[in-house]
Amino acid sequence: MSLLFTFLTSIIVSLSVTTDVPYLEIEKAFELNDAQAISMMGKSKVLINVLGKEGVYSQPQASLVLKYFFKRKPGSSFGFFFKGQESSDGSFAIGNYQSQSGEFRVTIHFKKINDDFKIESLTIEAS
Secondary structure: OHHHHHHHHHHHHHHOOOOOOOHHHHHHHHHOOOHHHHHHOEEEEEEEEEOOEEEEEEHHHHHHHHHHHHHHOOEEEEEEEEEOOOOOOEEEEEEEEEEOOEEEEEEEEEEEEOOEEEEEEEEEEEO
């Protein structure tokens, strides 16, 4: 009987969904210059600072801001070089965005909402 209980418990634990910060999805979206995918990973209102111009934007507005940046600075690669420790409050990460016209530092702060990590703020600055 205890073997059956152990077996069922291990199945339940293995099926439980753990939510992580969507690092891979963000890296892929930056590499593809997919502003909409990035904005959809954000909260309903996101603080965005692109090259010194800062504002709080809804997801559709954030998509337009990022789309304008990607149009002016089309990218070729993106990768995180620092990923902060995940906590019950959130996390943050810092990455490099390489475009045809230069390199940019991207800092993203995540807020944990329910079981998901959502982008709370995103900063893009020249390296």
